[in-house]
Amino acid sequence: MFRILKKSLKTGVVTGQHPAAAPPEEISTSEAKDKARPFLSSLAFRAVDTGSCNACEMEMNALANPVYDIERFGIHIAASPRHADALVVTGPVTVNMERALKDVYQQTPDPKIVIALGDCAINCGVFKGSYAVTGPVEKHIPVDLRIPGCPPRPAEILKALQELRTGTGSNTD
Amino acid sequence: MTESRSCDAVLTAAFPSIVQKDVVQRECSHFLISKDLLPAITRYLHTQAGLHGRLTLLWAVDNRPAHNTYGLHYLFTLEPSRRWVLLSTELAGNDRLFPSITPHIHAAQWYEREIRDLFGLIPQGHPDLRRLVRHEHWPKGTHPLKKDFPWDHVLGRQQGEHHFRRIEGEGVFEVPVGPIHAGIIEPGHFRFSVAGEPIMQLELHHFWTHRGVEKLFEQHTLIAAVPLAERVSGDTTIGHSLAYCQAIESLLHLEVPRRGRYLRSLFLELERLHNHLGDVGAICNDTAYALPHAHCSRMKEQIMQLNDRLTGSRFLRGVNRVGGVAIDLTAAQLAEIVAEMDRIEQDFSELESIIAHNASLIDRLETTGVLTERTAWDHAVVGVVGRASGLDQDLRRDRPFAAYDELPVKVVNYRYGDVRARMRVRMDEIHESIRLVREIRLKIPQGPVAVEPSCVAQAGEWALSAVEGWRGEILYMVMAGENGTIHRCKVRDPSYANWPAIQQAVLGNIIPDFPLINKSFSLSYAGNDL
Numbered sequence: 193m194f195r196i197l198k199k200s201l202k203t204g205v206v207t208g209q210h211p212a213a214a215p216p217e218e219i220s221t222s223e224a225k226d227k228a229r230p231f232l233s234s235l236a237f238r239a240v241d242t243g244s245c246n247a248c249e250m251e252m253n254a255l256a257n258p259v260y261d262i263e264r265f266g267i268h269i270a271a272s273p274r275h276a277d278a279l280v281v282t283g284p285v286t287v288n289m290e291r292a293l294k295d296v297y298q299q300t301p302d303p304k305i306v307i308a309l310g311d312c313a314i315n316c317g318v319f320k321g322s323y324a325v326t327g328p329v330e331k332h333i334p335v336d337l338r339i340p341g342c343p344p345r346p347a348e349i350l351k352a353l354q355e356l357r358t359g360t361g362s363n364t365d
Numbered sequence: 366m367t368e369s370r371s372c373d374a375v376l377t378a379a380f381p382s383i384v385q386k387d388v389v390q391r392e393c394s395h396f397l398i399s400k401d402l403l404p405a406i407t408r409y410l411h412t413q414a415g416l417h418g419r420l421t422l423l424w425a426v427d428n429r430p431a432h433n434t435y436g437l438h439y440l441f442t443l444e445p446s447r448r449w450v451l452l453s454t455e456l457a458g459n460d461r462l463f464p465s466i467t468p469h470i471h472a473a474q475w476y477e478r479e480i481r482d483l484f485g486l487i488p489q490g491h492p493d494l495r496r497l498v499r500h501e502h503w504p505k506g507t508h509p510l511k512k513d514f515p516w517d518h519v520l521g522r523q524q525g526e527h528h529f530r531r532i533e534g535e536g537v538f539e540v541p542v543g544p545i546h547a548g549i550i551e552p553g554h555f556r557f558s559v560a561g562e563p564i565m566q567l568e569l570h571h572f573w574t575h576r577g578v579e580k581l582f583e584q585h586t587l588i589a590a591v592p593l594a595e596r597v598s599g600d601t602t603i604g605h606s607l608a609y610c611q612a613i614e615s616l617l618h619l620e621v622p623r624r625g626r627y628l629r630s631l632f633l634e635l636e637r638l639h640n641h642l643g644d645v646g647a648i649c650n651d652t653a654y655a656l657p658h659a660h661c662s663r664m665k666e667q668i669m670q671l672n673d674r675l676t677g678s679r680f681l682r683g684v685n686r687v688g689g690v691a692i693d694l695t696a697a698q699l700a701e702i703v704a705e706m707d708r709i710e711q712d713f714s715e716l717e718s719i720i721a722h723n724a725s726l727i728d729r730l731e732t733t734g735v736l737t738e739r740t741a742w743d744h745a746v747v748g749v750v751g752r753a754s755g756l757d758q759d760l761r762r763d764r765p766f767a768a769y770d771e772l773p774v775k776v777v778n779y780r781y782g783d784v785r786a787r788m789r790v791r792m793d794e795i796h797e798s799i800r801l802v803r804e805i806r807l808k809i810p811q812g813p814v815a816v817e818p819s820c821v822a823q824a825g826e827w828a829l830s831a832v833e834g835w836r837g838e839i840l841y842m843v844m845a846g847e848n849g850t851i852h853r854c855k856v857r858d859p860s861y862a863n864w865p866a867i868q869q870a871v872l873g874n875i876i877p878d879f880p881l882i883n884k885s886f887s888l889s890y891a892g893n894d895l
Binding site (some may be wrong): 195196199202203206210211239240241242243244245246247248249250251252253254256257258259260269271272273283284286287288289291292296317318319321322323324325326342343345 | 502509516659665715
């Protein structure tokens with residue numbers, strides 16, 4: 193008990209202790225902003241990996257750590273597409289995952305937004321052209337926001353999400 | 366040396382018809398055998414006292430363009446001496462059958478099914494010939510790693526359904542999980558059969574993220590494929606790129622400068638640290654104990670930010686290159702790393718005592734998901750999972766690479782094979798890695814960090830390379846093609862060896878413990894599916 197308390201006091205608050213992110217490379221369109229308006233104060237996203245190398249997943253998991261603490265912006269990770277407002281898709285869409293991606297899109301209730309996270313989801317990255325890759329995410333489902341990077345840093349993901357929802361991208365510390 | 370000669374002598378005495386070949390690979394014997402002898406020799410290697418061969422890698426090569434043959438290669442590690450024995454056999458170009466060794470050597474099961482899917486060669490006598498990599502909707506007769514299959518041709522879909530092994534009876538029901546999971550995890554399908562609470566059977570259905578990595582390698586030149594190797598499994602960027610670079614360096618006869626080798630060890634240990642820290646936290650989190658998870662993910666973040674400051678990449682991408690490393694560190698940067706290590710060691714030690722004093726956590730971890738030493742051996746399990754089940758193996762000690770010949774590693778070993786043992790292995794390895802980083806700073810010599818590749822590899826030359834990544838042994842086999850291209854690149858992530866074992870470790874456990882057991886294995890889907 194005292195051990196835990198001592199540890200917590202010693203550690204203090206670490207939230208926000210990360211280098212500032214560069215401004216988003218791609219500004220979200222006004223259409224995407226309109227679609228994101230219902231989720232201004234609360235956004236539940238479901239992560240869908242359609243063939244990523246798992247670096248993007250690691251950075252998404254990092255968003256939930258005490259340093260980035262994504263929940264303070266009202267963003268949380270849903271356990272099922274049926275509870276989600278947004279799909280965050282990573283990786284090129286592999287032949288084996290194509291059907292699953294389309295299913296998950298159908299299962300997500302409207303209104304919804306789709307975010308392509310990482311270079312592979314946007315243009316297939318190093319896996320472009322392979323016999324096992326059917327194409328980028330937007331070939332199969334409509335994409336509203338693209339967050340490039342291989343992988344994008346957590347601070348950059350936060351900034352892009354904030355820019356989408358508030359139009360500024362400035363209030364992530 | 367006498368020991369190695371005696372292994373070879375024992376083999377040639379038992380099987381006079383086999384032909385020994387010269388190899389450049391160190392600590393490796395190479396034999397040519399006829400395919401009919403395969404089951405007998407592999408069984409002898411595997412079971413004979415004193416040899417005790419563990420199937421390490423099995424791969425096929427399509428040599429038809431030049432020689433009208435397929436090559437099949439079986440790599441064994443002899444446990445007592447850690448020596449490699451490579452058995453090679455050839456199939457005529459129109460011969461599609463080879464004898465399966467799976468009935469004697471369980472660990473071959475996925476390799477042989479994979480060869481059937483990707484090359485169309487059929488392992489005769491294999492007990493389970495369902496598709497593995499190509500899911501059932503792939504058209505019949507399409508085998509992507511054959512040389513006449515175009516690398517960029519996406520096939521249409523056909524009808525087809527995967528048939529799971531079924532257990533039937535009163536009160537038995539199936540629980541399907543995946544391919545898309547509840548957390549932020551990669552895709553994979555698990556099919557449980559349960560009666561009441563305990564799991565009676567688990568069957569994996571993986572390879573959803575199959576991206577055709579091995580075929581993509583063949584589109585690159587030897588020098589230019591490093592970025593692809595870094596993206597085989599993103600969390601093992603250094604492990605995979607190092608294994609790939611080492612294979613190319615032995616093909617091109619490059620000697621990496623000592624400072625470069627030390628830096629490679631340093632970065633490999635940093636990668637091990639941030640992944641082990643993340644896993645220890647995640648194991649606690651899967652018992653709903655969130656506090657260590659928060660602390661561990663904070664420490665993991667500190668190391669990833671350190672990586673970013675040192676190299677410009679949180680995953681250490683772009684660090685390894687053929688011939689050495691692309692980034693040199695100043696004395697001030699090395700001091701910064703060691704200072705960070707000191708902080709983390711203190712921080713983590715405090716957390717360890719919190720974890721160790723939580724009786725309900727330890728109670729949940731003990732005897733959960735037991736993988737016995739025998740089952741681990743039969744599945745040829747590697748890395749952290751193997752070391753938690755009593756298999757004493759670590760390539761950093763057994764086949765030193767990078768700078769490990771000058772940096773002795775204390776190999777962690779536990780015998781119980783439960784979730785707690787796997788967590789303890791990681792905890793001890795965190796301390797060992799921090800110690801190694803300190804030692805590297807003391808021992809690192811001055812000098813260049815890389816050499817430029819000068820010569821070219823002859824078509825048909827090949828090299829094997831092995832690296833102990835944070836999960837376990839990563840293997841690469843690279844065969845050169847014409848004009849500096851890659852003819853074949855076989856990639857083996859440790860996940861590929863360890864995934865089938867999880868089906869045994871969960872038996873008798875309850876489904877709510879599955880995420881915990883799965884996390885304690887902490888395997889990659891991307892590295893497995895390729």
